[in-house]
Amino acid sequence: MSERGIGLGIIGCGDVALRTYGPGLAPLAGRAAAVAVYDPDPTRAERLAAELEALGLPRPAVAPTLDALLADSDVAAVLNLSPAPFHHETNVASLQAGKHVFSEKPLAGTLADAQAAIDLAHERGLALLCAPAVMATNRFRWLKAQIDAGWLGRPTLATGQMASMGPAAWREYKGDPAVFYGPSVGPALDLGVYILHAITGLLGPARRVEAFGGVSIPRRNVLIPDREGQVIDVTAPDHLLIHLDLGDNRFAQVLSSFATPRSKAPALEIHGDAGTISISLESWYEPDAPVDLWQRDERPDGMERWTQAAPPGSSRISHQIQAGPEHFVAVLEGAEPPILTAEHATHVLSIILAAARSMEEGCAVDVSRVVE
Numbered sequence: 001m002s003e004r005g006i007g008l009g010i011i012g013c014g015d016v017a018l019r020t021y022g023p024g025l026a027p028l029a030g031r032a033a034a035v036a037v038y039d040p041d042p043t044r045a046e047r048l049a050a051e052l053e054a055l056g057l058p059r060p061a062v063a064p065t066l067d068a069l070l071a072d073s074d075v076a077a078v079l080n081l082s083p084a085p086f087h088h089e090t091n092v093a094s095l096q097a098g099k100h101v102f103s104e105k106p107l108a109g110t111l112a113d114a115q116a117a118i119d120l121a122h123e124r125g126l127a128l129l130c131a132p133a134v135m136a137t138n139r140f141r142w143l144k145a146q147i148d149a150g151w152l153g154r155p156t157l158a159t160g161q162m163a164s165m166g167p168a169a170w171r172e173y174k175g176d177p178a179v180f181y182g183p184s185v186g187p188a189l190d191l192g193v194y195i196l197h198a199i200t201g202l203l204g205p206a207r208r209v210e211a212f213g214g215v216s217i218p219r220r221n222v223l224i225p226d227r228e229g230q231v232i233d234v235t236a237p238d239h240l241l242i243h244l245d246l247g248d249n250r251f252a253q254v255l256s257s258f259a260t261p262r263s264k265a266p267a268l269e270i271h272g273d274a275g276t277i278s279i280s281l282e283s284w285y286e287p288d289a290p291v292d293l294w295q296r297d298e299r300p301d302g303m304e305r306w307t308q309a310a311p312p313g314s315s316r317i318s319h320q321i322q323a324g325p326e327h328f329v330a331v332l333e334g335a336e337p338p339i340l341t342a343e344h345a346t347h348v349l350s351i352i353l354a355a356a357r358s359m360e361e362g363c364a365v366d367v368s369r370v371v372e
Ligand SMILES: NC(=O)c1ccc[n+]([C@@H]2O[C@H](COP(=O)([O-])OP(=O)(O)OC[C@H]3O[C@@H](n4cnc5c(N)ncnc54)[C@H](O)[C@@H]3O)[C@@H](O)[C@H]2O)c1
Pocket: 011, 012, 013, 014, 015, 016, 017, 019, 038, 039, 040, 041, 044, 081, 082, 083, 084, 086, 090, 104, 105, 106, 174, 175, 176, 190, 321
């Protein structure tokens, strides 16, 4: 390891690399740095290298191919920020080259592929972590500790939603939004996954899943200015309503949609027999934002009202997504046990695959029955 710390290779230099991961490396200076970047479009790789330098970080080498990046002995670990359909093959190539991996979500498209990557990482003694980073943020680490300590009594119900029109309507988006409306992504793997990680991270695994969904707005005009005129045919369900049975009379429901113009509903609420936590969508990506809390008081003169509670401390990062590489580096340093495990990501993938099967079969599906 050099004085720069752990050498990172960035694979995929698009929107999220420029917008979030790149700036998220600044607080890690001295502990880790991007030493090489790769994108099949070299202008994107050059742009990321220049933007990292503009942030005052060392300028990484631009690798001409993925093989070249993986052959670079300065690269100890990779951040896989390629589009979803390439995650698995890129993760496997990286692990085979002896690199630790932090993958954007989803880990893979099938459970067999996800398990194969986990097995490969174990065989090689390498770390394999996966986004989303929800449970690694200061706020969610604190929430989990509070809930485990009995803040809400027994948590029995979670409701959440991530509902928008999707990236075709995100005017500031720098990538190609088409992939998000196709069968390898869709709103559950892109957005619902945040809520599903939070619910299963806080309340534990799901046992059964039932879902309704369909394509409700089949053609989308892309509103991103430099893609004017692009129209997307929607082939993945753009509304997905998912119910989870968490066992022991505990339940959850999640709305995941790319066909919802706007909503004022909270991103996530957790209800227990002694209280409720509510988290707004506006503050969802803030790593230290307070949560709204309602604690029941059954005394005759009991005071019941909304209050706010905030996690202690303040993060050095400014966005939830940046908690991923920060946690990854801490795991590689041996300073933290893994939270964003590939096993957790695989459980959430199995929920999403079970939801797809439930939509087809019209009945509830046992999560353990999903093997594809
Ligand atoms: N954009 C966001 O805000 C955001 C937020 C959270 C997660 N993500 C996830 O990050 C990943 C990337 O999303 P994005 O929005 O940056 O997409 P993007 O299309 O803007 O960027 C992807 C980049 O990967 C490159 N690429 C294509 N094929 C590749 C391959 N085989 N190997 C390496 N690179 C390849 C593309 O040229 C492009 O530059 C996705 O999995 C997405 O779900 C994005």
